[in-house]
Amino acid sequence: MGHVGIIGGGVTGLASALSLSKIGFQVSVFEADATPMPPSPEEAFDWNRRGAPQVRHSHALLGRLHNLLRDFHPEVLKMLLDVGATEIALARHMPETLDDLTPYPDDKDLFMIAARRTTFEWVLRQIVMSNPNVVIKTGQRISGLIMTEGDIPEVQGLMFENGGSEFFDLVIAANGRRSQAPEWFRGRGIELPEEVEDTGIVYYSRFFRVHESEELPVSDRLVAGDLGYLKYGVFWGDNRTFSITLATSDKDKTFWGVRDSKVFDQVVREIPAAGEWLTLDADPITKVHSMAGLLNRRRSLVDEGGVIIKGFHMIGDALICTNPLYGRGCSTGFWQAHLLTKAIEQNRDDSMIQAEVFAEDIEEHIIPWYQASVDSDRSNRELENGVPSEGANRKSILQNGLMPATQTSAKVWRAFMRMINLLAPPKSLNDPEIMADVLEMWEKRDERPAPPPLGPERSEMMDVLGLQEIA
Ligand SMILES: Cc1cc2nc3c(=O)[nH]c(=O)nc-3n(C[C@H](O)[C@H](O)[C@H](O)COP(=O)(O)OP(=O)(O)OC[C@H]3O[C@@H](n4cnc5c(N)ncnc54)[C@H](O)[C@@H]3O)c2cc1C
Numbered sequence: 001m002g003h004v005g006i007i008g009g010g011v012t013g014l015a016s017a018l019s020l021s022k023i024g025f026q027v028s029v030f031e032a033d034a035t036p037m038p039p040s041p042e043e044a045f046d047w048n049r050r051g052a053p054q055v056r057h058s059h060a061l062l063g064r065l066h067n068l069l070r071d072f073h074p075e076v077l078k079m080l081l082d083v084g085a086t087e088i089a090l091a092r093h094m095p096e097t098l099d100d101l102t103p104y105p106d107d108k109d110l111f112m113i114a115a116r117r118t119t120f121e122w123v124l125r126q127i128v129m130s131n132p133n134v135v136i137k138t139g140q141r142i143s144g145l146i147m148t149e150g151d152i153p154e155v156q157g158l159m160f161e162n163g164g165s166e167f168f169d170l171v172i173a174a175n176g177r178r179s180q181a182p183e184w185f186r187g188r189g190i191e192l193p194e195e196v197e198d199t200g201i202v203y204y205s206r207f208f209r210v211h212e213s214e215e216l217p218v219s220d221r222l223v224a225g226d227l228g229y230l231k232y233g234v235f236w237g238d239n240r241t242f243s244i245t246l247a248t249s250d251k252d253k254t255f256w257g258v259r260d261s262k263v264f265d266q267v268v269r270e271i272p273a274a275g276e277w278l279t280l281d282a283d284p285i286t287k288v289h290s291m292a293g294l295l296n297r298r299r300s301l302v303d304e305g306g307v308i309i310k311g312f313h314m315i316g317d318a319l320i321c322t323n324p325l326y327g328r329g330c331s332t333g334f335w336q337a338h339l340l341t342k343a344i345e346q347n348r349d350d351s352m353i354q355a356e357v358f359a360e361d362i363e364e365h366i367i368p369w370y371q372a373s374v375d376s377d378r379s380n381r382e383l384e385n386g387v388p389s390e391g392a393n394r395k396s397i398l399q400n401g402l403m404p405a406t407q408t409s410a411k412v413w414r415a416f417m418r419m420i421n422l423l424a425p426p427k428s429l430n431d432p433e434i435m436a437d438v439l440e441m442w443e444k445r446d447e448r449p450a451p452p453p454l455g456p457e458r459s460e461m462m463d464v465l466g467l468q469e470i471a
Contacts, residue, residue: 002348005158005168006030007142007181010052011117011330012316013174014124015337018073021133023345028166029128030158032175034139037125041083041238044122045285052176056289057205058235058243059117060327063090063421065334066111072338077113079123084239085115086216090417100410110417114216114236116207116243120330145171145184145312152352153188154310170351172313172340179318182299190308196297199323199377201231202250203291204258206265207243210282216240217280222420223273225454228384230255230267230461231325232274241285242277244268247325249384250292253470254462263465264288270464271455296374297321298367300359307355315340320366322373331422332366339365372426401442402429404451409437 002025006013009031017027033051038044049055066087069077081087091107113120128134146157146165157167173181182192210216216236223234231247246267248255257263261284269275298320301309316333343357379394405412415434418424429435456464 002026002169003028004170004172005166006172006174007158008032008051008173008175008179008316008318009125009136009138010174010176010316011121011124012333012337013172014121014128015334016172016174016315016340017128017134017136018076018124018131019337019341020344021128021131023341025133025344027134028168029134029136030140030142030160031136031138032141036138037129038122041116041119041122044118045116047118049118051178053289053291054324055117055121056286057117057203057291057324058233058245059115059120059330060235061113061115061120062327062331063109063111063418063423065331066113066421067109067423068334068338069113070111073127076123076127079127080113080115080120080238083119083123085113085119086236086238088112088114088236090421094410094413095407097407098410098413099408102410104414106414106418109423110414110421112421115238116241117330119238142175142180144187145181147188152308152310153190154351155312170311170313170344172315173318174314174316174337175318177295177297177317177321179314181314181318185309192308193300193303194297196295197374197377199294199296199325200250200381201247201292201294201323201325202256203245203247203294203324204264204288205243205245205286206261206284206288207237207241207286208277208280208282209285210240210242210280212240214240214281216242223277225271225273226380227271227455227458227461229458230455232268232271232455233325234274234277242282244274244277254467256470257465257467259288259290261288266465267461270461272452273454294324295321296323296370296377298370301355302359307352307359309355311351313340313351313355313358320362320370322370323377326369326373326376328369328373328422332369335422336362336366368425368427369422396445397438397442400445401438404448405438405441408441412437 004020004025004027006016006029009029013029017029021027033049035047090110129136141161142158143161144159145155148154155171157165159165173179233245235243246258258267268278315336339361340358343354347353406416412434415429419428
């Protein structure tokens, strides 16, 4: 039938192995990190994942991912729930203030999954490993590709850092944000089309676990906000864990101190919605982890002349990565694996057609999310830099129109939940019916009492923390 070599055993490498093995392919997954399979998700949380350091950060697992699991890989969803993840039925947590609380048929798709990223990866790996068509080799770094010469070179196999090589019928690079594939091709004079924009943020996350006496408060209320100089979010995990993430500008040295656990907790306490979580009967289970160099980036294996490499696909963060603040990478990565498998299944013997079909699907389904991330970051940057733009207006409509309307109009609440869970395209909120309710709410913004501030102004926060401005 065919033997596929996958570079990288993160979410999208495993997702590709899962779906390709189900349609009869032999699959070998090579993961650089030496992470033998531990007996439980708790031990996986301590995995040394140098190759995917983002596993130390909060991860939202959205409706699109939930539904792909439910509809195509129910055994994964079942095992996730069995090992302590929670399936959050958003419609069960509708705000009581909505104008219509009647359930809708589409509500069956409004789900999120509360689980740590390592738990999700552990479950995926367990299930994939149980398929006799799949072999996973950890601690096995790929150092290059076996490739033919010619106008359109064909990838025929993989070279291993510790010596040796292996031939495959098809190779998939699922080796993440730091994928070396562009360099491997550059070495052969091939430049992959690429577009990149730095998000300019630094991420700080810390995990906690509530004691057995306390339930994790799970609801539809997304605890996330933007104080201008600092963004925050609270994420549910599995097995009574939760995590808090702060994000600051990578140029704001004054706030780099939030990497210190004490400072981090102090900042969180000053933000009412997030601080509430620190009043739970809970203990921190990690220090504060930080991560910078976060990009919006898209690549392609197709240029104006068509497909540029045979026998090879790229997927996940290696192909497209977006600002983690929007929490979409695992869901869009899993979706990509699903689309790629479809393209391969329908064109088993022609990797060029597979690549064309996959590129079209990416353009239709994934690029709108990439573009939404880029547009939103640009508009935030303009706002921060005081550049006169439409950004200020858009932000005001978001804060004083859309967000309050999600609490009163069932139509807006559903449209918003569908959009953030990747079940409706980013532009779906521009629908005239939705916008009418949003704008009505926005136009009446001065008739309502001003909402309480999300948290202190920058100077107040600096005073509380005893920070001096660092230029
Ligand atoms: C700070 C942060 C927070 C995030 N938060 C969210 C969130 O809330 N929700 C969400 O859905 N997404 C989030 N993301 C994005 C998400 O983590 C990624 O989109 C997702 O991990 C991509 O999966 P992947 O399989 O493509 O890459 P990865 O998960 O990075 O896996 C790539 C794998 O390839 C391996 N590898 C690399 N090179 C080689 C080689 N040469 N040979 C063999 N193996 C190799 C690496 O060791 C790694 O295991 C976040 C990202 C960051 C940075």
